[in-house]
Amino acid sequence: MAAPRLFVDPAALHHGMAHLNKDERRYLITVLRLDIGAKVTILDGVGGLYQSTIAQVGKEAVVCELGPLETATGESEREVHLWMACIKSDRMEWLIQKATELGVAAIHLMDTARTVMHHPDGKMDRWRKIAREAAEQSERGRIPAILDSRPLAGRSLPLGAFYCAERRPDVPSIRTAAGKNAGEALHVLVGPEGGWTEAECAMFAEKGAGPVSLGTRILRAETAAIAALALLLLE
Ligand code: SAH
Numbered sequence: 001m002a003a004p005r006l007f008v009d010p011a012a013l014h015h016g017m018a019h020l021n022k023d024e025r026r027y028l029i030t031v032l033r034l035d036i037g038a039k040v041t042i043l044d045g046v047g048g049l050y051q052s053t054i055a056q057v058g059k060e061a062v063v064c065e066l067g068p069l070e071t072a073t074g075e076s077e078r079e080v081h082l083w084m085a086c087i088k089s090d091r092m093e094w095l096i097q098k099a100t101e102l103g104v105a106a107i108h109l110m111d112t113a114r115t116v117m118h119h120p121d122g123k124m125d126r127w128r129k130i131a132r133e134a135a136e137q138s139e140r141g142r143i144p145a146i147l148d149s150r151p152l153a154g155r156s157l158p159l160g161a162f163y164c165a166e167r168r169p170d171v172p173s174i175r176t177a178a179g180k181n182a183g184e185a186l187h188v189l190v191g192p193e194g195g196w197t198e199a200e201c202a203m204f205a206e207k208g209a210g211p212v213s214l215g216t217r218i219l220r221a222e223t224a225a226i227a228a229l230a231l232l233l234l235e
Helices: 022-031 089-102 123-137 174-179 198-206 221-233
Strands: 005-007 017-020 039-043 048-057 062-066 080-085 106-110 145-148 161-164 186-190 210-212
Touching: 005 022, 005 123, 017 022, 017 048, 022 048, 022 062, 039 062, 080 089, 080 221, 089 123, 089 221, 123 145, 161 174, 161 198, 174 210, 174 221, 186 221, 198 210
Parallel strands: 005 039, 080 106, 080 186, 106 145, 161 186, 161 210
Antiparallel strands: 017 062, 039 048, 048 062
16 A cells, blocks of 8 residues: 555644644554554645654654655646635535545635625635545645635736636637646636626626636536636646
8 A cells, every 4th residue: 555645734844753643643543553664655735745654653643754855746737726606515525625636726715796605714624624635635746725715806816817608609618718828827717606797707808817618518616617627637
């Protein structure tokens, strides 16, 4: 079995040692039944990786000895951000897990004119945990950030942004549009179940974000997001 991969808070890494907390101890020692001498791959979440060895097992903590800092693999060359109108919580969880597996760089949560789900801030911790676990499982080198970019109105959009426009088979496909921005970070906006309003489409045009199509059928928001990411991140 490959060594388990664990994203650890960089603050827990010092003097060549990783000081793991209670939850990490439970995972390595109780769940995986590892002991002193076992190999663990430790990631700092921002692209660094250490091959390491369990050195001490305490009642509440574990200490691992770190190998040299290496660059983590598992990241796409292309940086793709997803801007997502909030959807129902169970579907949002599914989306965060799948988007992370596909390699999304960050997920920005938006409130749009027709967003019906307004999530309490309390959900963010759970969503970030889902992203971390999916990043570990899919062997990524980074954890995608889950960012609160609400509300959308009044916010400037980064360069390389475009929005997935339903019922617009006349606009370029997402791949065609992305091809013109080769090498730059891309920001894909996906609307809520009710779709975009005309005012929002006009605002995007003003901010330089063009419309792109995902075909003639109407996809649910999470399907649109996953299809867009797959088209941009998988060769
Ligand atoms: N209720 C709307 C559909 C909203 S679908 C209607 O009936 O018109 C939710 C979001 O998914 C849309 O805002 C859009 O961003 C994206 N989407 C769905 N299907 C799409 C398609 N074929 N092409 C591009 N984007 C699409």
